[in-house]
Amino acid sequence: MGKALVIVESPAKIKTLKKCLGPHYFFESSVGHIRDLPQKEFGIDIDHDFEPTYVTMPDKKEVIQKLQAAAKKADIVYLSSDPDREGEAIAWHIASILPKGTKIKRAAFQSLTKDVVQRALDHPRDIDMDLVDAQQARRLLDRIVGYKISPILTRRVKRGRNGTSAGRVQSVALKLVVDREKEIDVFVPVEYWNIAALLMPHAMDKSFTAHLHTVNGLKVEKEKTGTKECFLIADEQTAKEVAGKLKKARYKVGLVEKKEKKRNPVPPLITSTLQQEASCHYGFSVARTMNIAQGLYEGVDLGEEGSEGLITYMRTDSVNIAPEAISAARGYIQTHFGPEYLPDQPKIYASKKTAQEAHEAIRPTNVARHPDAIRQHLTPEQFKIYLLIWRRFIASQMNPAIYDTVSADVETDQNMTLRATGSVIKFNGYLAAYEEKRDKGAQEEEEDQGKILPPLEEGMP
Structure with missing residues (x-):
């Protein structure tokens, strides 16, 4: 075999790749992009099919x-630049500057x-x-929007020494923020009161909370929507009158x-859900999360084992999983959790139509490499992100959690009814491995529904 050159984006990958490959390979890094649109010119010929003009980036001549x-x-x-649109474009740019006659192939590492x-x-x-054209379209849109609109904004909105900029993404995001702010400005707060009673059945020593549900046959609502009649507790006087009757x-x-309810596992992580979960669990910013994940992908020194990539590529919108990874996860679940946690068939999740299906979700490269087993080789931040990815992946291939839910109406002699809800976990299923964080409102609602009620029977005083 002749000498093979492997060109990657990041020099941090080279140490891991040297361990993976033999002496017939040698390595170089492009350190990201090497060509781009010119900094001081528009660089796009709009009259000729938006033909771009690329120039060597000033700091990449030696590279x-x-x-x-x-x-x-x-x-x-x-x-071997990254396995996404940006990486494909980098590979194309590198190919364009290599000597004529060079034998070139693309090999992307998931x-x-x-x-x-x-x-x-x-x-x-x-x-x-x-993929290259997709990246070029995005880059050209960045330039067209920024280059053409930013000067107009700078003239119209005179703020700061550097003016006001527009962007393909930032301008749309700003509009969403402005639209929401306008909704907040025109929002009219509506006063409402919640009323609940702490009740204890006769001959029992366990109390429970029931919330007012109907008054005079009308359902209690926070505000009226539509034409359906409802009962509103819109002021303190009404609330006191209702509370007085209940007393x-x-x-x-x-x-x-009584019903049995299933809670299904969530798919393995993708870029957006990794960022969300890292924020909810640890308070990490998007940039911090992605920087840590990049290090886990590029490789971590595991002592005698050498440098190993611990997770798959972290910029992905696909929930696909390689069959061999699913088999490994199922084997781990069978051995470490038990057969009752393992579904009869592997769980296959559907990605959005816009997802790049060639990609996988973010998962550990080896499920047998438990987070605790390699903790000594990881920084505290790396451990947290790897733990999140590992647990979420294992959980995605487990059986649902099963709850017994109870809903009980409590009748009164004041033409009012109250309702109490509660549940208890019958089988924890995938929750044995992972539980996603909810936002505050959903979490409070879930906690309310999760309260355990005493054994209630119809007609019990």
């Missing part, structure tokens, strides 16, 4: 010289493990121009409904 010199020594060059890397190099492909009322248990 390009190194790549060209290395390519001359190689029998084949593998362009994860930096020996098997995955070797498989990609054994089955290389050509550069995918559809002298006689109570008995009415209809009691």
Whole structure:
């Protein structure tokens, strides 16, 4: 076998790749993009099919010289920038500056493990121009929106020394914020009162809380919507009148409904859900989360094992999982949690139509590598993110959690009814591995529904 040059984006990957591959490979890094639209010109010929003009980035001349010199020594060059649109475009730009006649192939690594890397190099492909064009379209839109609209904004909105900028993403996001602010400005607060009673059935020593549900046959609502009649507790006087009647009322248990409820596991993490969960669990910013995940993807030194990529590529919108990874997860669940936690069939999740289906979700590269087993090799932040990814992936292949839910109406002699709800976990299922964080409103509602009620029977005083 002749000498093979592998060009990656980040030099941090090289240490891991050296461990994965033998002496026939040598490595260089582009350190990100090497060409871009010119900084001081528009760089897009709108009259000729939006043809872009690319120039070498000012700080990449030496990098390009190194790549060209290395390519001359190689029998084949593998362009192994990241496995996404941006990485495909970087590979295309690198190919354009290599010496003529260089044998070039694209080999993208979904994860930096020996098997995955070797498989990609054994089955290389050509550069995918559809992905390159997708990246170019996005880059050109960035330039068109920013270059054409920012000067107008600077003239109209005179703020700061550097003016006011517009952007393909930031301008749309700003509109969403403005629209929401306008809704807040025109919102008219409506006063409402919640009323609940702390009740204890006769011959029992356990109390429970029931909330006012109907008055005079009308359902209690916070505000009236539509044409349906309802009962409003819109001021303190009404609330006191209702509370006064409840204080002298006689109570008995009415209809009691018991149901079994399933709570299904959530899909493995993608970029957006990783960012959300890291924020909810740990308070991490988006940039902090992605920086930590990048390090886990590129490789962590595990002592005697050497450098290993611990997770798959972290910029993805697909929930697809490789069959071998699903099999590994199912085997782990069977061994460490028990057969009752393992579904009869693997769980397959559907991605959005816009997702890049060639990608996988974010998952550990080896489920047998438990977070606690490698904790000594990770920083506290790396451990937290790896733990999140590992648990979420395992949980995604487990059985649902099962609850017994109870809803009980409490009747009064004041023409009012109250309702109490509660539930108890019958089987924890995937919650044994992972529980996603909810926002405050959903969490409070869930806690209310999760209260355990005493054994209530219809007609009980």
